[in-house]
Every structure is written in C-alpha cells, then in structure tokens.
Amino acid sequence: MELPTAKSQLLWQLLLLLVLGACHAQFDEVHEDSEREAWLHGVFTPQPLRAAPWEVDAVTPPPPPPSGGVHVPGVGQVFGLRGYQFIKNRPIDAFLGIRYAQVSSGLGRFQPARAAPYQPIVNATQSSPNCAQFPEVQRLQVAEARGENVDDCLTLDVYAPAGARELPVLVFVHGEMLFDGGAEEAQPDYLLEHDVILVSVNYRLAPFGFLAALTQELPGNVALSDLQQALEWVQRNIRYFGGSSNQITVIGQAGGATLAHALSLSPKTQHLFQQLILQSGTALNPYLIDERPLETLATFAQLARCPSAGRNLSPLYECLSRLRTSELASIFEQLLLQNEPRGLSALGGFKLVVGDSLGYLPEHPAALVASNSANNTLKPAVIGATKDASAFIVSRFYDQIQRLQSQNISDYINVVLRHTAPPQQHKIWHDLAIREIFTPEQLRYVNARSVSQGLVELSNLILYRAPVVYSIRSSYKKNPTYLYTFDYRGEFHRFAHFGNPLPFGVDASLSDDSVYLFPYPKDASNLNPQDKSLARALVAMWVSFAQNGIPNQNSNVWPKATSEYGPFLRFTNSRLSILELDQHFGESINVPNIYAQYFNTTNSTSTTTTTTTTTRRPYYPEQPYRPPQQPQYRQPAFNDYYAGEQEVRRQQLLREQQERDLKLSEQQEREQQQQEELLREEEERQREQQQRETELQRELQQRAQFEREQRQREQQQREYEARQHVDEDEQDERELQQREYELRLQQERQQEREQQEREQTDREQQAHLLPMDSEEQRLQQEREEQERAQEEREQESREQHEREQQQREQLEREQQEREQQEREQQEREQQGRGEQTYATNEENAPDPSAYPSYEDYVKAYTLWVEELSSLYNPESFASAEQEASPDDELANDRYAQPDENQLYSDNNPQRIKLMRRYQRFSF
Numbered sequence: 001m002e003l004p005t006a007k008s009q010l011l012w013q014l015l016l017l018l019v020l021g022a023c024h025a026q027f028d029e030v031h032e033d034s035e036r037e038a039w040l041h042g043v044f045t046p047q048p049l050r051a052a053p054w055e056v057d058a059v060t061p062p063p064p065p066p067s068g069g070v071h072v073p074g075v076g077q078v079f080g081l082r083g084y085q086f087i088k089n090r091p092i093d094a095f096l097g098i099r100y101a102q103v104s105s106g107l108g109r110f111q112p113a114r115a116a117p118y119q120p121i122v123n124a125t126q127s128s129p130n131c132a133q134f135p136e137v138q139r140l141q142v143a144e145a146r147g148e149n150v151d152d153c154l155t156l157d158v159y160a161p162a163g164a165r166e167l168p169v170l171v172f173v174h175g176e177m178l179f180d181g182g183a184e185e186a187q188p189d190y191l192l193e194h195d196v197i198l199v200s201v202n203y204r205l206a207p208f209g210f211l212a213a214l215t216q217e218l219p220g221n222v223a224l225s226d227l228q229q230a231l232e233w234v235q236r237n238i239r240y241f242g243g244s245s246n247q248i249t250v251i252g253q254a255g256g257a258t259l260a261h262a263l264s265l266s267p268k269t270q271h272l273f274q275q276l277i278l279q280s281g282t283a284l285n286p287y288l289i290d291e292r293p294l295e296t297l298a299t300f301a302q303l304a305r306c307p308s309a310g311r312n313l314s315p316l317y318e319c320l321s322r323l324r325t326s327e328l329a330s331i332f333e334q335l336l337l338q339n340e341p342r343g344l345s346a347l348g349g350f351k352l353v354v355g356d357s358l359g360y361l362p363e364h365p366a367a368l369v370a371s372n373s374a375n376n377t378l379k380p381a382v383i384g385a386t387k388d389a390s391a392f393i394v395s396r397f398y399d400q401i402q403r404l405q406s407q408n409i410s411d412y413i414n415v416v417l418r419h420t421a422p423p424q425q426h427k428i429w430h431d432l433a434i435r436e437i438f439t440p441e442q443l444r445y446v447n448a449r450s451v452s453q454g455l456v457e458l459s460n461l462i463l464y465r466a467p468v469v470y471s472i473r474s475s476y477k478k479n480p481t482y483l484y485t486f487d488y489r490g491e492f493h494r495f496a497h498f499g500n501p502l503p504f505g506v507d508a509s510l511s512d513d514s515v516y517l518f519p520y521p522k523d524a525s526n527l528n529p530q531d532k533s534l535a536r537a538l539v540a541m542w543v544s545f546a547q548n549g550i551p552n553q554n555s556n557v558w559p560k561a562t563s564e565y566g567p568f569l570r571f572t573n574s575r576l577s578i579l580e581l582d583q584h585f586g587e588s589i590n591v592p593n594i595y596a597q598y599f600n601t602t603n604s605t606s607t608t609t610t611t612t613t614t615t616r617r618p619y620y621p622e623q624p625y626r627p628p629q630q631p632q633y634r635q636p637a638f639n640d641y642y643a644g645e646q647e648v649r650r651q652q653l654l655r656e657q658q659e660r661d662l663k664l665s666e667q668q669e670r671e672q673q674q675q676e677e678l679l680r681e682e683e684e685r686q687r688e689q690q691q692r693e694t695e696l697q698r699e700l701q702q703r704a705q706f707e708r709e710q711r712q713r714e715q716q717q718r719e720y721e722a723r724q725h726v727d728e729d730e731q732d733e734r735e736l737q738q739r740e741y742e743l744r745l746q747q748e749r750q751q752e753r754e755q756q757e758r759e760q761t762d763r764e765q766q767a768h769l770l771p772m773d774s775e776e777q778r779l780q781q782e783r784e785e786q787e788r789a790q791e792e793r794e795q796e797s798r799e800q801h802e803r804e805q806q807q808r809e810q811l812e813r814e815q816q817e818r819e820q821q822e823r824e825q826q827e828r829e830q831q832g833r834g835e836q837t838y839a840t841n842e843e844n845a846p847d848p849s850a851y852p853s854y855e856d857y858v859k860a861y862t863l864w865v866e867e868l869s870s871l872y873n874p875e876s877f878a879s880a881e882q883e884a885s886p887d888d889e890l891a892n893d894r895y896a897q898p899d900e901n902q903l904y905s906d907n908n909p910q911r912i913k914l915m916r917r918y919q920r921f922s923f
C-alpha cells in the first residue's frame with residue numbers, strides 16, 4: 001500500500017511539473033516581455049490575438065491599369081484622342097471634357113464645386129457642352145427633359161503634342177461677357193505649331209458664376225473658385241500630359257481676361273500660375289464690376305418670382321434652389337434685356353463682386369493692384385486691347401445715342417457714361433472728354449453721326465485703356481510688362497454676325513485678336529495669306545512669352561513698358577510692317593487719377609511728357625493735359641486704411657440692405673393693401689350680390705303676397721258685386737212690391753173714390769140739394785191727386801239718387817282698378833330696370849319676348865362674374881390677348897398688319913375682343 005502510494009505521489013509531482021512547464025512555454029509563445037512584466041505585476045490588459053498564419057488572406061494586388069491612356073494619380077486612366085490633329089506633321093493628342101470639379105445641385109449651383117472623384121477610366125474623347133447660358137436655353141431644356149445633369153459643366157480640354165515633356169502651358173480662360181462662351185473657343189491649330197500645351201477651361205457663367213448675396217449660401221465670384229480648381233488641377237496633373245507646372249501662363253480674352261487678372265490679384269489664386277496674358281480685359285474694367293450686387297440679387301429674385309427677402313434670405317435660397325437651370329438662365333436673360341438699357345448701375349449678375357464671402361476679392365481690384373504692387377506679387381504680363389474693343393458695348397446702347405437729337409455734346413457723353421462708368425466718376429470723364437477727345441468742330445456741330453467716333457474713343461478709354469494703365473502703373477518698373485494694341489483689320493471679325501449699327505466701320509472689335517490665335521468661330525477659321533502671316537506673328541509672340549517671359553527676343557520689336565503708357569506694340573495694316581512701336585497707350589490722352597485712394601503714388605503720370613503716336617488722333621496739343629485736382633487726402637496707415645475701407649463698405653452694404661428692406665416692406669405693404677382692396681371689392685360684390693338676391697326674394701314674396709291680396713280683393717270685389725246685385729234685386733223687388741202695393745192702394749182708393757162717387761151720385765140722385773158736398777169732393781180729389789204726384793216725384797228722386805249712388809260706386813271701383821293696374825305696371829317697370837324679371841302667374845304675365853328669362857339673367861350674371869375674375873387671372877389674360885390677335889396667319893407673322901377694315905367692322909368678334917382688351921388695359 002505504501003510503495004504504490006509513494007510511487008503515485010512521485011508520479012503526481014512529475015505530472016504537475018510537466019503541466020506547469022507546458023503552460024509556461026505557451027505563455028512565452030504568446031506574450032512579449034513587456035506583457036509578461038505586466039502580467040507578473042497584475043496590470044495586463046488583453047490585446048487582440050494575432051491572426052494565425054493560415055488565417056491571413058492573400059493580399060489581392062490592385063488591377064493593373066488599363067493599357068493606353070494617360071495614368072493620372074487621383075484622376076484616373078485618361079483616354080483621349082491620340083493624333084487628334086496633325087499640325088506641322090506632328091500628331092497632337094487631345095483630352096477633351098475632363099471633369100476637374102463637380103457642381104452640386106440646388107443651391108450648390110451657386111456655390112464652390114466639390115473635388116471630382118477618382119475614376120478608374122476617364123473617357124476624354126468628347127468635349128463637353130458649355131456651362132449653362134441663356135443663348136443655349138433650348139439645349140438646356142432638351143437635356144433637362146432627358147434627365148441629364150446640365151450643371152456639371154466644369155471640364156477642361158488639354159491639347160498636347162505627342163510625347164511632350166515639361167512644356168510651357170497656356171491656360172485659356174474664354175470670353176466673352178461672362179454670360180456666354182465656352183472652352184471650345186480655344187482650338188490647338190495655330191498655337192500647337194509650337195512646343196506648348198494648351199488647356200481650355202469651362203467655368204460657370206452669369207448667375208451661376210456671379211449671383212451674390214455675399215453670404216455662405218450665395219457667395220459671389222464662384223467662377224473664380226471654378227478657375228482656382230481648374231488651375232489646381234493643372235498644377236497637380238499637367239505633367240502627366242507633358243506640361244510644366246512651373247511655366248503656366250493664364251491667357252484670358254475679354255471677360256475671361258477680367259477673370260484672369262482677378263486670379264492674379266487674388267491672394268487665394270495668384271500662386272497657381274506664373275504669367276498673364278490679358279486680351280481686352282482687366283479686373284479694373286468698370287463694366288465687369290457689380291457695384292450693387294445685392295440690388296442685382298433683388299432684381300433677379302423679383303424676375304424669378306422668388307421672395308426677395310430682407311434679412312432672412314432662406315426663402316430666397318429655397319426658391320432659387322428649386323428653379324431649373326434653364327429657367328435660371330432665362331431669368332438672367334430677362335434681367336439683361338430689362339436692365340441693360342438703364343445703364344451700368346442697374347446691370348449685374350454676370351460681374352465680379354467685391355467682398356465675396358469666399359475671399360477672392362476682399363477689396364476693389366484697384367486696391368488689390370496697389371497692395372500687390374506694394375508686395376511685389378504682380379506677374380509678368382502681356383496686356384493689351386483691340387482698337388475698338390468698346391464698340392461692342394457701345395453698339396448695344398447706340399440706339400439711345402441715335403434718338404437723342406440734341407445739340408449739346410454733354411447729352412451724348414452722358415449716355416456713354418451711364419453705360420460705362422460708375423456715377424462718382426462721371427464728372428471726371430465728362431470733363432476729360434470735352435477737353436481731350438472732341439475737336440472744336442465736333443463740339444460746334446453736334447449730332448449722333450459726328451460724335452460717334454469720339455464716344456467710342458471715350459468708352460475705349462474708360463473700359464479698356466485706362467484700366468490697363470491703372471493696372472501696371474505701380475508695377476511696370478518691377479515686373480516686365482508688355483503692352484499692345486490690336487488695330488489690324490483683317491478679313492474676319494470675331495462677332496461679324498452681330499452687325500454694326502455704328503456710322504463707321506470698326507477696325508478691330510472686341511476679341512478680333514483671338515481670330516488669329518484660334519481658328520474660331522468656324523466662319524473665321526480659313527485665314528487668307530495676309531491674315532495668316534499676322535496670325536503667325538501674334539502666335540509666335542504669345543508662345544515666346546509663355547516659353548521665355550519675353551514676347552520677342554528682339555527687344556527693338558517689342559520692348560517692355562518703361563512707363564504706364566508704353567512703349568507698346570501696335571498690330572496694324574501698315575504696308576511697311578504689320579507691327580509698329582508706339583509710345584502712348586492712352587491714345588495720347590493721360591488717364592485721370594480716379595483710383596488715387598488706392599495708390600501710394602498719385603502723380604507718377606508726370607513722368608510721361610512726350611508722345612510719338614504714329615496714328616492721327618483727334619488730339620489737341622494746344623490744350624496740355626492738367627491732371628484733375630484730387631481732393632487732399634491724408635493716407636492712413638496701410639492696413640488701417642483697408643480695414644477702414646472694409647468697414648465703410650460693410651456699413652454701406654448694410655445701409656443698402658436696410659434701404660432695400662425698407663423698399664421691400666413698402667412694396668409688401670402696397671401689395672398687402674392691394675390684396676385687401678381686392679378682397680374688399682370682392683366682399684362688396686358678394687354683399688351686393690346677396691343684397692340683390694335678398695331683394696329679389698323679398699320682391700318675389702311681396703309679389704306673391706300682393707297677388708294673393710289682389711286675388712282676395714278681386715274675390716271680395718266679385719262677392720261684393722254679387723252682393724250688390726242681390727241687394728239691387730231685393731231693392732227692385734221691394735220697389736216692385738211697393739209699386740204693386742201703391743198700385744193696389746191706388747186701385748183701392750180708386751175703387752173707394754168710385755164707390756164714394758157712386759154713393760155721391762146716388763146721394764145726388766137721391767137729393768140734388770147738396771152742392772156743397774160735390775164741391776168738397778172735387779177739392780178732396782184735387783188734394784188726393786196732388787198727394788199722388790208728390791209721392792211719384794219723391795219716388796222718382798229716390799230712384800234717381802240710388803242710380804247716382806250706384807254710378808259713383810262703379811266709378812270708384814273703376815278708379816281703384818286703374819290705380820291698381822298702374823301700380824302693377826310701375827312695379828313691373830322697376831323690376832325690368834333691375835334686370836330682374838320673372839314669369840308671374842298666367843293672368844298678368846308680361847310679354848315674354850320683352851324680358852330676358854331668369855335663366856338668361858343667371859347666364860348673364862355668371863358671364864359677368866367670369867369676366868371679372870379673368871381680369872385678375874394673368875393666364876386667361878394672356879390667352880385673351882392671344883385670342884385677340886387677329887388670326888393664325890397674322891399670329892405667325894408678327895410683323896404683318898391686321899386687316900383694318902375687317903377689324904373695325906362693328907360686329908366683328910375680333911374687334912369686340914380687342915375692344916374688351918383695350919378696356920382692360922385702361923383699367
């Protein structure tokens with residue numbers, strides 16, 4: 001028993017040791033030293049166990065990129081069109097419609113876009129449609145009907161020579177007026193004869209790019225944020241297409257130049273590119289700065305029938321976000337058509353705004369120019385304008401000039417100023433125009449024809465030339481700046497299809513220089529040899545600038561500006577050379593110093609004294625230029641100054657806002673009053689109607705009552721008459737009885753008398769001796785006869801009296817009846833006047849043909865009510881107008897005259913409709 005016990009004890013101990021050892025070994029396997037420490041100290045927190053080797057998934061390698069195309073990290077595999085064109089025997093690749101950002105829907109259409117997501121495969125074989133714009137409303141409507149997203153238009157096109165590497169990049173910002181145009185305007189044909197990459201960008205236009213409440217929701221200047229995203233895309237990705245992100249030149253045309261300049265001034269975007277080419281546009285062009293963005297918004301809201309809110313803008317946002325993109329584009333067109341004739345101050349919605357909530361233009365561009373100059377952050381630039389760039393804008397309001405018929409030049413100048421300059425500058429420009437632009441002859445003999453040329457010069461100066469001068473004034477010394485004007489008149493104009501209302505032909509209108517840069521539009525793409533050689537020169541210089549920062553290696557051909565006026569290069573039709581060097585960019589007119597408040601130096605114009613213009617100008621050297629007197633202005637410290645400016649601007653915007661709120665509330669009050677008035681009128685009408693109905697009811701009752709009474713009266717009358725008859729009969733009977741009685745009495749008396757006579761005669765016969773008795777008898781007889789006659793007379797007079805009485809009663813009855821009839825007649829007539837006639841009972845029903853029936857009355861009344869309500873229903877109003885338009889044939893031809901004879905014949909239904917329409921209008 002002992003041995004096995006000892007043995008088993010040993011065995012147990014061994015077993016225990018084995019188990020402990022095994023446990024320890026396992027512990028070692030799983031835990032690190034530190035963990036063991038923690039374990040030993042009792043503070044271990046368990047960690048997830050590592051997966052066993054057999055549990056680890058095999059790592060799936062990413063799918064290999066599809067072959068072909070350009071692999072762009074973060075973008076995708078971009079498939080474009082290899083060998084899109086062969087230019088100078090070199091294949092050019094095109095990558096079309098690459099999405100660089102995504103526009104959200106609703107209110108997002110007015111807000112900065114989101115980054116475009118990565119797509120494994122990017123199909124870049126088709127250029128995308130233009131961003132939404134009113135000239136393409138039909139396309140938008142069709143696309144919307146197909147359920148396409150017309151807002152997502154932020155694409156760019158890249159053109160690159162095959163196998164390009166590290167080439168300079170030209171990023172084109174298309175024109176024209178920031179409410180139209182598209183990336184398609186930049187085609188590679190001319191530029192890509194050279195070693196450059198061309199990028200052309202779509203950005204949002206008009207309301208989608210610029211409508212502003214200066215809030216987070218409607219920030220304004222969203223087009224600039226689009227271009228920023230495009231430039232960032234180019235920065236990140238252009239090297240995959242053979243471009244160099246260190247040599248990016250942004251080139252803008254017209255409105256696009258305004259944006260390009262703004263990009264170069266904005267602290268948010270100026271680092272994204274190196275150089276600038278501005279063709280007929282700067283950020284200082286007053287035409288493209290909305291001085292009253294909130295008023296523009298109010299007008300837009302009004303046209304959109306959106307609540308043009310005061311301080312609470314959310315109903316407006318709500319409304320705008322609901323409207324379709326095509327509708328918003330149409331509303332902008334309405335705004336343009338409605339407000340353009342009223343001049344610059346009333347026209348916005350497609351312009352830069354100062355103080356956008358995104359921070360692109362924290363200050364007026366002139367202030368940014370000044371501070372960029374001070375910080376030396378302006379870029380090397382080619383800046384210029386076509387000779388008659390403003391003719392495009394002048395021709396839009398030239399009708400107002402033609403209509404003037406004034407002998408006073410000021411009237412003409414003022415029209416131009418209303419359309420081109422902010423009001424605070426009008427006097428300065430007006431005086432300058434009289435002094436510098438118009439000749440004494442033009443001032444003496446004033447008419448639209450004779451002053452047109454001068455007016456175009458003035459507007460050129462205000463919109464294009466002076467802003468260029470202001471833009472480079474404080475920077476030309478530090479930054480190479482190349483000035484040009486494009487005076488060349490070739491075979492094509494960029495906007496030939498617009499026609500020219502001006503009384504003279506223009507040499508180079510807005511964007512005519514682009515005709516020689518890009519083969520666009522197609523009509524203008526087939527250049528004649530002379531135009532082609534100019535195109536070669538222009539393109540060579542633009543490319544040279546992009547490549548080297550110098551447009552022409554020969555500095556004698558195109559030197560950089562040494563003053564804010566020049567020297568500058570002029571592209572001309574001169575036989576000797578298409579290029580001329582000239583000295584004074586302001587056409588020999590020194591620009592007034594209207595932005596003095598933004599610049600530290602106010603009198604640098606004094607540096608230019610001599611001009612050597614080769615073109616004759618209407619310029620009079622007898623009147624030397626005197627800079628206009630600027631009010632003495634003490635410059636505050638730089639930053640304080642801008643802070644102050646900002647504050648002033650904020651205050652002003654607030655004031656404007658308040659004024660607008662006030663106006664709005666007044667408007668609303670007026671509308672409220674109108675509404676109430678309408679309601680009151682409606683109530684009045686209803687009350688009248690009710691009154692009429694109750695009257696009608698009452699009259700009906702009265703009439704019924706009256707008829708009842710009448711019937712009763714008649715009945716009574718009849719009964720009375722009947723009674724009367726009975727009475728008469730009784731009377732007759734009584735009379736008869738009386739007469740019979742009297743007759744009987746007479747007979748009896750006669751008999752008595754005869755008896756007496758007989759007795760008398762008997763007595764006389766018996767005794768003749770009694771004569772006295774016969775005498776008495778005779779007397780007695782006479783008395784009796786007299787009594788009888790008396791009685792008869794009385795009887796007769798009684799009968800007579802009765803007859804008379806009856807006649808009187810008869811007359812009275814007749815009289816009553818007549819009066820009754822007259823009363824009835826009167827009542828009937830009254831009812832007839834009130835258009836309220838009705839069939840009465842058979843006996844005295846009026847002639848049915850003389851009165852409308854009750855149904856007629858109801859019909860007439862319903863018609864009247866319908867007509868009345870149509871007065872307040874614009875839809876049926878419009879349809880009535882349509883109805884009123886003479887006939888289909890005429891409706892189709894809106895210039896056709898209606899046939900007057902037909903129209904004015906009295907029973908023509910159209911005439912009646914027209915008359916009704918005019919009556920409505922005169923309401």
Ligand SMILES: *[C@@H]1O[C@H](CO)[C@@H](O)[C@H](O)[C@H]1NC(C)=O
Nearest residue numbers: 079080121122123124125126
């Ligand atoms: C790109 O799209 C076009 C038309 O939508 C189509 O014909 C073409 O095959 C597509 N290309 C690629 C590479 O997907």
Ligand SMILES: *[C@@H]1O[C@H](CO)[C@@H](O)[C@H](O)[C@H]1NC(C)=O
Nearest residue numbers: 265266267368371372375377
């Ligand atoms: C210029 O520099 C000042 C400070 O030196 C700065 O506040 C301002 O934002 C700069 N302006 C621009 C346009 O960069």
Ligand SMILES: *[C@@H]1O[C@H](CO)[C@@H](O)[C@H](O)[C@H]1NC(C)=O
Nearest residue numbers: 406407408409410411412414
């Ligand atoms: C022309 O009109 C302006 C006002 O618009 C007036 O001040 C000026 O005296 C007028 N000039 C002449 C010559 O009548």
Ligand SMILES: *[C@@H]1O[C@H](CO)[C@@H](O)[C@H](O)[C@H]1NC(C)=O
Nearest residue numbers: 373374375599600601635638
């Ligand atoms: C403005 O000019 C004054 C001297 O005229 C100079 O001292 C100052 O530094 C200038 N300021 C700027 C921002 O250039």
Ligand SMILES: *[C@@H]1O[C@H](CO)[C@@H](O)[C@H](O)[C@H]1NC(C)=O
Nearest residue numbers: 600601602603604605606607
């Ligand atoms: C501006 O003119 C004044 C005198 O008229 C002169 O003293 C000053 O130096 C000028 N400033 C510049 C920047 O030319």
